[in-house]
Amino acid sequence: MAAGPYNYSYIFKYIIIGDMGVGKSCLLHQFTEKKFMADCPHTIGVEFGTRIIEVSGQKIKLQIWDTAGQERFRAVTRSYYRGAAGALMVYDITRRSTYNHLSSWLTDARNLTNPNTVIFLIGNKSDLEAQRDVTYEEAKQFADENGLIGDNVEDAFLDTAKRIYQNIQDGSLDLNAAESGVQHKPAQPRAALNNDQVPTDKGCQCATV
Amino acid sequence: MEIILNDTVDPKDLRNFRHQYEDQCGRGVPSEKAQFEYAICLVRSKPEMDVKHGIALLEDLCKRTHDSDTKRDCLYYLALGNTRIKFYEAALRYCDAFLKIEPQNHQVRDLQMHAKKKLRNEGLTGMAIVGGAALAIGGLIGMGVAMAKK
Ligand SMILES: Nc1nc2c(ncn2[C@@H]2O[C@H](COP(=O)(O)OP(=O)(O)OP(=O)(O)O)[C@@H](O)[C@H]2O)c(=O)[nH]1
Ligand SMILES: [Mg+2]
Numbered sequence: 335m336a337a338g339p340y341n342y343s344y345i346f347k348y349i350i351i352g353d354m355g356v357g358k359s360c361l362l363h364q365f366t367e368k369k370f371m372a373d374c375p376h377t378i379g380v381e382f383g384t385r386i387i388e389v390s391g392q393k394i395k396l397q398i399w400d401t402a403g404q405e406r407f408r409a410v411t412r413s414y415y416r417g418a419a420g421a422l423m424v425y426d427i428t429r430r431s432t433y434n435h436l437s438s439w440l441t442d443a444r445n446l447t448n449p450n451t452v453i454f455l456i457g458n459k460s461d462l463e464a465q466r467d468v469t470y471e472e473a474k475q476f477a478d479e480n481g482l483i484g485d486n487v488e489d490a491f492l493d494t495a496k497r498i499y500q501n502i503q504d505g506s507l508d509l510n511a512a513e514s515g516v517q518h519k520p521a522q523p524r525a526a527l528n529n530d531q532v533p534t535d536k537g538c539q540c541a542t543v
Numbered sequence: 544m545e546i547i548l549n550d551t552v553d554p555k556d557l558r559n560f561r562h563q564y565e566d567q568c569g570r571g572v573p574s575e576k577a578q579f580e581y582a583i584c585l586v587r588s589k590p591e592m593d594v595k596h597g598i599a600l601l602e603d604l605c606k607r608t609h610d611s612d613t614k615r616d617c618l619y620y621l622a623l624g625n626t627r628i629k630f631y632e633a634a635l636r637y638c639d640a641f642l643k644i645e646p647q648n649h650q651v652r653d654l655q656m657h658a659k660k661k662l663r664n665e666g667l668t669g670m671a672i673v674g675g676a677a678l679a680i681g682g683l684i685g686m687g688v689a690m691a692k693k
Contacts, residue, residue: 375647378620379616406576406613409580413552413556
């Protein structure tokens with residue numbers, strides 16, 4: 335495998351979406367810089383971060399766009415959905431309104447990304463159990479109704495990548511399609527990944543907490 | 544920071560926001576929302592002329608709005624736009640104005656660091672133009688201070 339800047343085989347594009355203040359930027363910083371930012375200001379427009387992870391022995395570079403949740407950015411941040419391979423949809427378990435707005439975020443995510451985009455639902459701030467305003471059961475039901483599955487916040491970035499990688503391997507995600515949200519680094523031989531275009535069910539590729 | 548600075552708007556989106564803004568202009572004073580959306584698309588557009596147009600719209604909005612959040616966001620995009628067209632001194636003034644209101648904002652601090660580095664490396668080209676712009680910016684910075692004291 336090539337060394338230097340291309341010591342990864344794929345690039346996956348992610349977006350993080352959800353109401354303002356639910357903790358999207360904190361999640362990003364925690365994941366890319368491994369530190370918790372106690373007092374995060376509202377994001378202006380969009381923030382960006384990267385990290386290289388490993389899935390099935392393959393190094394994958396995640397390029398993550400963290401969008402502003404404030405209403406006045408809603409229209410302009412929609413353009414970042416295009417070409418996302420993964421979308422992390424976040425709500426705050428202590429604020430019911432952020433949960434109620436999920437259907438509108440999900441609609442945007444479905445309309446503006448491709449059918450293979452993996453959507454991961456995150457119920458954030460689970461440390462504030464005493465102030466919980468959305469029960470685990472109803473979130474689980476929402477997830478089931480929308481064909482979502484999944485587990486815990488820490489693994490959101492990784493589990494999403496695993497799912498995308500699985501889609502590449504079984505041929506349901508066409509890397510040559512525009513806006514697949516995945517780039518294959520040319521340094522790496524293609525390893526017959528997208529030769530066999532196995533038709534797979536185009537069901538929802540989602541995961542959740 | 545480079546990624547954010549090089550991230551350009553899709554021309555289709557720019558066109559949509561322009562139509563919205565111009566429609567409203569045709570009917571009277573455009574809403575702050577329409578002006579803001581169009582302006583922040585313009586400062587992320589490729590042609591320098593677009594960026595300058597966006598900067599002008601943001602300066603205007605910054606003056607006429609009574610909403611402190613809108614002012615704050617305008618300052619950020621003014622700093623971003625000026626950095627994109629290499630008007631680093633102007634960009635740094637907007638960063639300063641912003642950081643007076645919100646000293647810890649990492650998006651602005653990153654931008655400030657980037658502009659400072661560029662200014663050091665690329666020297667003071669465009670100094671004369673920037674000198675003129677500085678006068679206009681003085682007014683906006685004054686406004687920033689007023690907001691901070693509120
Ligand atoms: N208790 C607790 N607080 C959190 C957690 N994550 C974020 N916060 C706090 O929630 C606030 C908002 O976090 P942000 O990450 O800025 O929220 P955001 O979703 O990026 O907001 P916008 O940028 O406005 O869309 C901050 O004050 C954080 O300290 C968490 O897991 N637990
Ligand atoms: Mg944020």
